[in-house]
Amino acid sequence: MAGKTIQPEGxxxxLGYANGMLMADGTLHVAGQIGWNAQKVFERHDFVGQMEQTLENISTIVRAAGGEVSDIGRLTWYVKDKAEYLAHQREVGDAYRRVFGRHFPAMSLLVVRDLVEDEALLEIEATAYIAKG
Incomplete structure (x- = not known):
């Protein structure tokens, strides 16, 4: 059975990808999200602001699939500037907890040379499991 495309309302x-793909077994694959809003506009231009928006986007996709952030089992972070990430650890933690609370899934953070969207400072992808019934 094929997966179900998850596209939050509004x-x-x-284009050319799905924001989320919910598989028959309840696994939800969330495509790499960046710090733009639902209309693909960057309202935040700083690392922490984009990170918080990115996590909000992931949360919205998980909820659109019928889950909660506590269903997320893995996050993979791609950041363009390691020094900027490290310089804002406290703010990163505060923003993270505003969106995900104290849920800390398995995580990896990779430093990358660039991302497709020039304004994006980071990208995060997620995997969740949404139990049926």
């Missing part, structure tokens, strides 16, 4: 269409 979001600009995803």
């Amino acid at each position: 979001w600009a269409p995803a």
Whole structure:
């Protein structure tokens, strides 16, 4: 059985990818999200602001699939500037907890040379499991 595409209501269409793909077994694959809003506009231009928006986007996709952030089992972070990430550890933690509370899934953080969207400072992808019934 094929997966079900997850597209939050009111979001600009995803072109050439799905924001989320809910598999028959309840696994939800969330595509790499960046710090733009539902209409693909960057309202925040700082690392922490984009990170918080990115986590909000992930949360919205998980909820659109019928889950909660506590269903997320893995996050993979791609950041363009390691020094900027490290310089804002306290703010990163505060923003993270505003969106995900004290839920800390397995995580990896990779430093990358660039991302497709020039304004994006980071990208985060997620995997969740949404139990049926």
